[in-house]
Each structure stands twice: as C-alpha cells, then as structure tokens.
Amino acid sequence: MRRLALVLAALSVGWAAPVPAAGGGHLRLATTTSVENSGLCAAILPVFERRAGLKVDVIAVGTGQAIKLGESGDVDVILVHDPALEEAFVRSGAGIRRTLVMVNDFVILGPAADPASMPSCASPADAFRRIAAAGGPFVSRGDGSGTHLREKSLWKEAGTAPTGAWYIEAGQGMGPVILMAGEKRAYTLTDRGTWLAMQDKANLAVVYENPEALRNEYHVIAVNSARWPHVRLREALALIRWLVSREAQDLIGRYQKGGVQLFKPAVPAR
Amino acid sequence: MTGAPALAARGIRRSFPEGFSLRVEDFAVEAGSICGFTGPNGAGKTVLLEILGLVEPPDEGGIELLGRRIFPGPVSREERTALTFVMQRPYLFRGTVAWNVGYGLAARGLAGPERKRRVDACLERFGLGDLAGADVRRLSGGEARWVAIARGCVLEPAVLILDEPDAHLDEPHVEALDGLIRGMRGSTTVLFSTHDPARTRICDHVFALDQGAVQQAR
Amino acid sequence: MDFLAEGAAQALRLLAGGNREVWAAVWISVWVAFASTCVAAVVGLPVGYAVSVGRFRGRRAALVALNALLGVPSVGIGLLVYSFLSRRGPFGSWGMLFTPAAMVIGQAVLAAPVVAALTRAAFAGLDPRARQTAVSLGAGPVRVALTAARELGPALTAAVMAAFGRVFGEVGISLMLGGNILFYTRNITTSIALETAKGEFALGLALGGILLVISFAVSLAVHVMRGPEESR
Numbered sequence: 001m002r003r004l005a006l007v008l009a010a011l012s013v014g015w016a017a018p019v020p021a022a023g024g025g026h027l028r029l030a031t032t033t034s035v036e037n038s039g040l041c042a043a044i045l046p047v048f049e050r051r052a053g054l055k056v057d058v059i060a061v062g063t064g065q066a067i068k069l070g071e072s073g074d075v076d077v078i079l080v081h082d083p084a085l086e087e088a089f090v091r092s093g094a095g096i097r098r099t100l101v102m103v104n105d106f107v108i109l110g111p112a113a114d115p116a117s118m119p120s121c122a123s124p125a126d127a128f129r130r131i132a133a134a135g136g137p138f139v140s141r142g143d144g145s146g147t148h149l150r151e152k153s154l155w156k157e158a159g160t161a162p163t164g165a166w167y168i169e170a171g172q173g174m175g176p177v178i179l180m181a182g183e184k185r186a187y188t189l190t191d192r193g194t195w196l197a198m199q200d201k202a203n204l205a206v207v208y209e210n211p212e213a214l215r216n217e218y219h220v221i222a223v224n225s226a227r228w229p230h231v232r233l234r235e236a237l238a239l240i241r242w243l244v245s246r247e248a249q250d251l252i253g254r255y256q257k258g259g260v261q262l263f264k265p266a267v268p269a270r
Numbered sequence: 271m272t273g274a275p276a277l278a279a280r281g282i283r284r285s286f287p288e289g290f291s292l293r294v295e296d297f298a299v300e301a302g303s304i305c306g307f308t309g310p311n312g313a314g315k316t317v318l319l320e321i322l323g324l325v326e327p328p329d330e331g332g333i334e335l336l337g338r339r340i341f342p343g344p345v346s347r348e349e350r351t352a353l354t355f356v357m358q359r360p361y362l363f364r365g366t367v368a369w370n371v372g373y374g375l376a377a378r379g380l381a382g383p384e385r386k387r388r389v390d391a392c393l394e395r396f397g398l399g400d401l402a403g404a405d406v407r408r409l410s411g412g413e414a415r416w417v418a419i420a421r422g423c424v425l426e427p428a429v430l431i432l433d434e435p436d437a438h439l440d441e442p443h444v445e446a447l448d449g450l451i452r453g454m455r456g457s458t459t460v461l462f463s464t465h466d467p468a469r470t471r472i473c474d475h476v477f478a479l480d481q482g483a484v485q486q487a488r
Numbered sequence: 489m490d491f492l493a494e495g496a497a498q499a500l501r502l503l504a505g506g507n508r509e510v511w512a513a514v515w516i517s518v519w520v521a522f523a524s525t526c527v528a529a530v531v532g533l534p535v536g537y538a539v540s541v542g543r544f545r546g547r548r549a550a551l552v553a554l555n556a557l558l559g560v561p562s563v564g565i566g567l568l569v570y571s572f573l574s575r576r577g578p579f580g581s582w583g584m585l586f587t588p589a590a591m592v593i594g595q596a597v598l599a600a601p602v603v604a605a606l607t608r609a610a611f612a613g614l615d616p617r618a619r620q621t622a623v624s625l626g627a628g629p630v631r632v633a634l635t636a637a638r639e640l641g642p643a644l645t646a647a648v649m650a651a652f653g654r655v656f657g658e659v660g661i662s663l664m665l666g667g668n669i670l671f672y673t674r675n676i677t678t679s680i681a682l683e684t685a686k687g688e689f690a691l692g693l694a695l696g697g698i699l700l701v702i703s704f705a706v707s708l709a710v711h712v713m714r715g716p717e718e719s720r
Contacts, residue, residue: 026672028586037686042670059586059667073575074585175685201687228575230583325620347626355624361617364639373635374625421625 027235028057030069031079032146033173035218036060038193038262044251048242054235062173064144070095070221073228077236079220081146081191084153086219095221101243102252102263104192106150106214109178110207111185119208125157127208132160137186139177142169150216151189178202191216193262200258218263274337276301276459277322277353277429282331284317292317292482294331299475301336301428302456306470307463308487309479315463316358316433318479322461323355323431336428351378354427358434360418362406367398367417370406374425392424397446412440419447430454432462436469448472495693502694509670509679514698517675520588521656524595528655529648532600536607536647537633541619554608557601566664569594573665586667591675594661599651606647610640642714649710656703676702 035041041058049056061069063080070078071094079101080086089095108127115134121127131138140162141148155162168186170177174194181188182202195206220243222236242248249265256262275298285291292314299305307315320326322333324345333341340349354374362370372389380388393399398420401413409417419435436444451460452472462469470476476488502510539550571577573585573593584590618639622632637644655661659677666673668682676699684692 033685037682055672057586057667057669057672059669073580173685175687179687198687230575230581323624325624347628351626354626357617357621357624359617361615361621363618363621363635364641373622373627377622377625377627377631425626 025054025232025235026057027052027054027077027232027239028059028075029077029079029239030059030061030066030075032063032066032081033060033175034081034145034147034191034194035079037173037175038197038255039257040193040252040255040263043255044248047247047251048239051242052235052238056239062141062143062145063149070223073223073231075223076231076233077220077222077239079218081216081218082149083217083219085149086221089221094224094227096224097237097240098219098221099240099244100217100266101220102218102265104216104263105209105211106147106189106216107192107195107206108187108189108208109181109195109202109204110187112203112205113185114205114207121208124154124208124210124213125159128154128158129160131187132158132162135164136162136166137168137184138162138166139168139170139181139184139186139188141174141177142171143173145174146216147174147189147191150214154189174198178204193257196260196262197257217266274301275299275334276303276336277461278334279322280332280334282318282321282328282333284321284326284328290314290482292321292328294318294484297477297484299459299461301459303474304451304455304460304472305462305475305477306473307461307477307479308465308467308470309463313479314482315479317482318484319355319431319433319461319463324350324353325355325357347378351425352428353431354422354425354429355431356418356422356433356435358437360415360421362409362414362417362421365406366402367404367406367409368393368402370417371398371421371424373421378425388424392420396420396423396450410440411438412443415439416443416446419450423450427458429459429461432460434463434465436464436466490690492693494690495697498690499694499697503698509674510695510698512671513674513676513679513695514702516588516673517656517677517699518702520591520595520662520675521652524592524599524655525648525652527592527596528599528603528651531596532603532647532651533607533637533644534633535600536604537611537636539604540608540611541636551608554601554605558605560598560601561660562598562658563660563664565598566594566661569597569661570664585665586669586673588666588673590665591662591673594665595655595658598658598661599655602651602654603647606650607644610643610647611636613643614640645710645714649707652706653703656706657699 031041036058037060045056045058059069059075063082063085066078066080067085067089069075070089086098090098117130121130140151168184170180174190175198177188178190178194178198179202182204187207220240222233222240223231225231225233244267249267250269252263253261253265253269278298279294280296282292282294290312307319309315321328324341327341332339335349335353338349363373368389371392372385375385375388393402396416398417401409406414406417415435415438419432422430435447439447451462454460464470473488475486478485478487539547539554569590570585572579573582573590574580614636619632619636622635627635657677659681662673662675662678663681666678668674668678676695680692680695683695
C-alpha cells in the first residue's frame with residue numbers, strides 16, 4: 001500500500017509534464033486538414049517559432065470549423081480556403097487583416113477507366129454535369145470544408161443538385177475521402193496538394209484539371225481582439241507578416257512532397 | 271440493583287419478513303455481572319445480542335449504556351469503545367493475528383510501541399504468543415474464534431458481548447474461556463449466549479429466550 | 489497482410505530510432521491517461537463506495553444513473569466538455585480548450601463512472617461482516633471504508649486499471665478537446681487517427697502496436713507492484 005502511494009506521489013509530480021515550458025506562450029492557429037496533412041506547417045512554422053519565441057499550436061479542422069473556432073475566440077488566427085466564408089468572417093468584424101498566402105488548384109479525380117470521359121469537358125461545371133449524367137459515383141467531403149464548399153458551388157454552377165445513391169457524403173477529411181473514392185472507383189474533388197501526397201495510395205487519376213477555373217487560394221486571417229480581448233493579436237499579426245515575407249514565401253515555394261511543389265507562393269519570387 | 275445498570279434496553283421491537291419478531295420490554299443488567307442467554311436455535315439470541323451490541327438497529331426501542339441513552343441517536347466514539355461485540359461467526363481481517371488483535375486499538379488512535387505492548391500482553395494472556403505473526407488464513411476454526419475474542423477483549427470494554435463464543439471452540443479454549451469470563455466479573459459486564467447449559471454455571475443471571483420473548487430464569 | 493509486417497518493422501524503427509514525434513506522442517498518451525485515471529479514482533472510488541454501502545434516498549436512482557453513464561460514447565463526452573471549455577462556454581475564460589488539461593478533464597469524465605461502477609460492484613460482493621466488525625471494534629466511517637477497501641484486495645486496483653485502459657486507448661475525447669496539436673496534445677491514438685486519415689496504414693498499425701505494448705507494460709508493472717499476494 002505504501003509502495004503504491006509513493007509511486008503515485010512521485011509520478012504525480014510529472015503531471016505537468018505534457019505542458020511545455022512556459023517561456024514563449026502559445027499562438028493558436030486553426031487551419032485546414034489539407035494544409036496540415038501536406039506537412040507544410042511542420043516544415044515552415046518552426047522557423048517562425050524560433051524567430052518569434054512562440055509555439056504555434058496547429059489545430060487542423062475543416063475550413064467551416066476553423067472559421068467557427070475563430071468566431072468563438074478559441075483560436076487566434078486561421079488559415080483557410082473559402083472566399084465566401086472568409087469575406088463574411090471579415091465583414092462581420094470577427095476577423096481582420098485577411099491576407100493571401102499561397103495558391104494551388106483543385107483537381108477532379110476519377111477511376112482510370114473514366115466512364116464520364118472527362119478530359120474533353122469545357123469547364124468544371126461541365127465536368128460535374130457529366131458526372132451526374134453518368135451516375136458518378138462521387139464521394140463528397142460533406143464536412144463544410146473549403147473543398148466541400150467549392151464542390152457545392154460547382155454543383156450549383158452545373159445546375160444539378162446531386163442526389164441519389166451515387167452521391168456519397170463521407171463527412172471526413174480529404175485523405176480518407178480520396179481513399180474511399182479509390183475503393184469505390186468514384187470521382188471526387190480534391191486540392192492538388194493532398195492528391196500529390198496520396199497518389200500512390202489510391203487507384204485514381206486526375207481526370208480533369210483547370211488551374212484558372214479551379215484556382216484555390218489560401219488566406220490567413222487574424223481573430224479580432226475587439227471581439228475577443230484575450231486573443232494574441234500582436235503575435236497573430238506577426239505570423240501574418242512573416243507568412244508573406246520573402247523568407248516564408250520562398251519556403252512555401254520550395255516545399256515539395258514526392259518531388260512535386262504543392263503550393264505556389266502568393267508573392268512570386270523575383 | 272444498585273447504581274445505574276451497565277446496559278439497559280426498553281421497548282425493543284425487531285421484526286423480520288419471515289414472520290419472526292423479537293420483543294423485549296424492560297431489560298437491564300448491573301455493572302460487572304455475567305449474564306448468559308439460552309434458548310433454542312431461532313429463538314432470537316443473536317438478534318438480541320446484535321441489537322444490544324449496536325451492530326443492528328431495532329425497529330423501535332431505546333438502549334442505554336452506563337446510564338446514557340445511546341440508541342436512538344448517534345453513538346459517540348467513547349460510547350462505542352465502551353461496548354464491544356464479538357460475532358457468532360467472527361470475521362478476521364486479512365493479515366496476521368497481531369494485526370487483527372491490534373485493530374481496535376489502532377482505531378482508537380493508539381500507535382507504535384504502546385499499541386504493540388498491549389497487543390503482546392493480550393496475546394500472552396490468551397496463549398496466542400506463538401501465533402502472533404501467523405496469517406489468519408492458516409488458523410483453524412477454533413483458533414480463529416479465539417483470536418476474535420482476544421481482539422474484543424484487548425479493548426478492555428466496559429461491556430463485552432459474545433455471541434455463542436463456545437461454539438466450535440476446542441476443549442482447552444473452552445476452559446480458558448470460562449476462566450477468562452470469570453476473571454472479568456466485577457470489572458467488565460459480560461453478556462454471552464450459549465447452547466450448553468454447563469456454560470451458564472459461571473453466570474450471575476441467566477435469560478432464556480423463546481420465540482422472541484425474554485424470560486429471566488435466574 | 490502486408491500492412492502488419494510493415495507495421496511491426498516500422499514500430500521498431502520508430503522507437504529505436506528515437507523518432508521525436510512518436511516519443512512525444514507516447515509521453516503525452518501516458519501522462520494524460522495517468523492524470524485522468526488519478527482524478528477518476530479520486531472521484532469514483534468514494535462514489536462507488538457510497539452507492540454500495542450507503543443508505544440514502546435515491547440510492548437506487550444513483551445506481552441506475554451510474555450504470556447508464558458507462559454507456560455514454562466518448563465523443564458525446566468530448567462534445568459536452570467542449571461546450572463547457574470553449575470560449576463561448578461557461579468556463580471559456582480559463583482558456584483550457586486544446587490543452588492536455590482539457591484532455592485530462594474529458595478523459596476523467598469518461599473514466600470516473602467506470603471506476604465508480606466497478607468499485608460499487610466490488611463492495612457489493614464484500615462480506616457485510618467485514619464492515620460490521622470494523623464498526624463494532626470502534627472504527628470511524630473513514631477507517632471502516634479503508635478497512636473494507638483493504639479486504640477487497642486486488643479488486644479496487646483492477647477497477648482503476650480498467651479505467652486506465654479505457655482512457656489510454658480512447659481517441660474521440662483526445663481529438664475534440666486536445667486538437668491533435670503536434671508535441672502538445674497529439675497522443676498515440678490521435679496520431680493513429682491522423683496517419684490513417686493520410687492513408688499511412690502501416691504507420692497507424694505501428695503506433696497501435698506501440699499502444700498495446702505500453703498497455704501490457706503498465707498492466708505488468710501494476711501486477712508486480714501489488715506483490716506476491718496476487719494469487720488470492
């Protein structure tokens with residue numbers, strides 16, 4: 001009994017262990033799973049952390065949820081990719097200093113056999129129409145993420161509301177959705193970064209791409225301290241400044257996975 | 271009876287769903303006396319002793335210890351320690367004989383050398399010296415019962431209640447029990463139940479129970 | 489089948505190679521689970537004891553509620569605690585969301601009913617004479633409880649270990665309340681969730697294997713600590 005008590009006492013001293021040394025403090029960044037899963041954050045943020053003497057806590061969720069976290073003041077800054085939601089976020093006064101950080105594009109993936117014969121499509125909306133006509137199947141993120149929101153706007157543009165057993169709403173992140181699409185030999189919309197990270201894991205191919213029409217912009221927005229006084233606005237603004245700095249933009253441009261560049265910096269190298 | 275009775279009970283009622291009920295109107299024993307309780311199985315001996323020993327509450331009635339009402343109402347630590355009850359089938363705690371015997375003393379806040387001294391003295395008195403460090407699981411039924419009696423006696427209570435202490439006890443221990451109880455006359459009030467009429471020889475008073483009713487036989 | 493062999497090999501490589509992320513995840517898993525188990529024990533043991541031996545009005549209801557709580561899914565608990573800890577919630581000003589402390593709170597809420605229910609069952613099975621004897625020898629209520637616990641032997645340790653096992657392997661609460669932040673709130677299970685989402689199944693299996701090994705190690709350590717009388 002006494003032995004147990006001693007061990008418990010000794011171990012309970014370390015219960016603070018998971019909490020890292022105070023020192024710099026934490027800046028909370030909510031970003032999308034596609035950004036986090038690409039490995040970009042882990043690759044470039046440590047540079048900022050060292051410079052600013054901060055720890056950046058990256059919380060990866062869908063764009064919709066990231067914006068909600070910003071609205072409720074649970075994070076200090078967000079990095080997301082849905083222009084409509086972002087503009088609403090800023091208009092409502094919840095976010096400030098919206099700044100473009102990087103760009104890539106969405107692509108449509110599909111089975112190698114490609115029954116909808118996509119490459120000949122004139123536009124993304126046209127592509128979606130063909131998928132609906134062919135009865136898909138199509139796997140959707142279904143989770144309010146940036147990709148999901150883009151997908152919904154494309155369906156709207158195509159003039160078809162996707163319903164039926166062929167439209168699968170997975171409610172998951174991009175990775176699992178791509179895997180699911182591979183398993184079901186279905187079509188899906190994805191950002192190119194995640195696709196490049198996953199391409200050897202799913203039996204799919206890019207069946208339609210259109211970098212201008214499917215342009216995907218990532219913006220960083222700080223949470224307004226007027227709404228939530230506790231947010232670390234100064235540090236958030238420092239991060240924003242750094243993200244568009246030459247140093248960070250170069251890092252973003254040079255970041256590769258499997259030998260391919262995933263994101264194009266907003267400020268192109270001279 | 272001169273002075274306040276050591277233990278008194280009035281208006282006790284205890285009923286069981288099976289139909290048995292105990293009724294004790296007016297019961298008192300004087301301090302320092304030895305009282306025996308006899309009666310067939312099921313007569314209510316254990317029920318009565320458990321009530322007097324504050325182990326089980328009656329449905330109605332009051333109990334006084336040394337003149338102070340202790341039931342109904344909360345029993346204070348001092349009152350609790352003045353009264354010790356040893357069950358018919360005693361339960362020994364996991365551990366050694368010495369640990370068990372010392373339990374009540376530890377509960378009273380006695381610690382260290384003082385407790386050890388009293389435990390050792392008690393073990394000597396009961397002839398349990400050799401078994402002091404023995405694990406209770408290795409004791410015979412009779413030895414276990416004897417240890418339970420020692421465990422109660424070491425507390426030197428004002429009132430000691432024993433439920434069939436002689437049952438399953440080996441012959442030498444039975445004799446030692448008689449001697450023990452006789453030796454307590456005057457200093458401790460002892461109540462015990464038994465099936466064996468020979469045991470009641472040492473009693474000042476004998477009470478016979480029959481179907482839940484008490485009659486003073488001597 | 490490929491995954492399994494690859495997973496095993498990868499597990500060894502990760503641990504032996506001192507992979508920072510994996511070791512950090514292990515550290516966080518163990519400490520958070522340990523802390524939440526301690527809290528759950530502190531709350532659950534007395535509650536289980538009280539419901540088992542106490543005589544109070546509503547005891548039956550408490551028992552029913554206790555058993556019902558066992559069935560609450562971890563995501564449900566995660567959501568509930570999230571709503572309390574979010575800045576919009578009543579305890580938002582503490583700023584505890586997305587910290588290991590939040591994970592501890594959530595896991596403790598999950599584990600406490602486990603401890604309480606198993607404790608209650610253990611005490612219900614105890615010979616009533618044990619407590620009666622303690623009472624008759626002058627023990628106060630706290631000593632009676634401790635003596636009764638002592639008489640139960642390994643049963644209470646088993647209850648606490650069951651709670652540890654429950655929280656060590658859970659992921660819903662850890663994800664929702666911790667945010668899966670690298671080196672901070674990313675533990676083994678949330679790492680598995682992440683790697684699986686990225687399609688890294690072998691890595692996920694490797695992490696799962698590590699989780700299992702640690703569970704065994706903890707179980708063994710407790711067994712050894714209890715000493716030779718375990719054969720009871």
